[in-house]
Amino acid sequence: MPVTDVITDAENLTMTVVADLAAPVERVWDAYSDPRQLERFWGPPGWPATFTHWDHTVGGKANYTMNGPRGEKASGTWEFLNIDGPNGFEVLDAFADEDGTPNPDLPSMRMTFTFTPTAEGTRMVNTSYFASAEALEQVVAMGAVEGTTLAMSQLDAVLQDLRDYAQGKGTRVELLDDTHVRITRLVEGPRDLVWRAHNEPELMKQWLLGPDGWVMTECTVATEVGQGYVTSWAPVGDTEGEPFGFEGEALLIDAPKRSVQTERMIGMPVETLNDLNLYEEDGATLITLYIEYPDKETRDMILATGMADGMETSYARLERELLAV
Structure with missing residues (x-):
């Protein structure tokens, strides 16, 4: 399982996921910049994601829906704020309906992804920035730490030849x-x-x-x-x-x-x-x-x-x- 740490920082209003991946930076970048590959690990097991819109440009948006095993649905949207391939990217992430319209009753967050070479492959650091302590607490209470860890456990199968x-x-x-x-x-x-x-x-x-x-x-x-x-x-x-x-x-x-x-x-x-x-x-x-x-x-x-x-x-x-x- 590639996740090595998940850190929640109530003082700085952040949640940081650190993962060590046995693949070069360019291969990790490919996985995060291709919606068909993202679909294989963005949702946790039992909740696979489908990206229904993908505009991989600064200012562009990506919409996705995760489909639960009993017919449940959970959707989100990204707005790309910065793209620096293959080193990383930054998005504004929000809960949304299936058409990509953000839900104002649920917190949004700014997320950065950085990919750094290591002797074994790549270290991925994903940091989410929240507007308030309440927003951070709400997302953590919704199972973000556990869900992210389980979702990332699927990444090894994506990065390697099958x-x-x-x-x-x-x-x-x-x-x-x-x-x-x-x-x-x-x-x-x-x-x-x-x-x-x-x-x-x-x-x-x-x-x-x-x-x-x-x-x-x-x-x-x-x-x-x-x-x-x-x-x-x-x-x-x-x-x-x-x-x-x-x-x-x-x-x-x-x-x-x-x-x-x-x-x-x-x-x-x-x-x-x-x-x-x-x-x-x-x-x-x-x-x-x-x-x-x-x-x-x-x-x-x-x-x-x-x-x-x-x-x-x-x-x-x-x-x-x-x-x-």
Whole structure:
């Protein structure tokens, strides 16, 4: 995780984020000056940003909306005050509606970004200047420190070539906080086919099986928001185990990039929120699954079942059975 410090200074009315990045200044500048790359890390996990307007000139504006997993929206706007590529830039940042009109009831702030070369790559310093102590306190209370730290945790994947970042590393599980987990796996294959493999029953039954010796006995998918789904498995032959399944509801479908579903084991009351994101680069697709658990105990209990090992077996089968064809 690249963030090394977040400092709030009530006396000087500032919040400063310091991050050490394993990439040269020019590459970091590219990530911050290209809206398509910014979208991959500006919003925290589960709240990806979409930049709907981008005028990268002094006096120009950039508008963005972050989309939450349950359909929530939070929008903002930048006015570029200074641009000094690749060394940094300065903006006036404000909460806004989806059209970019600032919200006068919420604080705005001046933000500076500086990119300085280091022996390992680049040190990024982002300082936000507030008009009052109340404005600083309000933004901090809204989760700015935690949100910024989590958002920046996505930057490593943006700055590196996708294969350099994830190829050969299998299924990786990262604990983001007590209730949120990020699972990533790079697969060799186009995003459209990976999306179909997650959403078409005849394809799902070929790979989404976990350990060998299991078959999918039921597969009803949700094709529209609000619809329910059911997936069930059973052991075959001498395989030990009891049949089980999951059910839930589709909350968001943005093919072929993102889907969000609730998930419950059939017969159990515990519900998780599963946020699936697919990103393709040079013929490979990074699968990112954010899972929200009701509490830390549930998180630890489910992870201890060997879930990640079963997912790795399934992803390897996905590459072998479908993507290599």
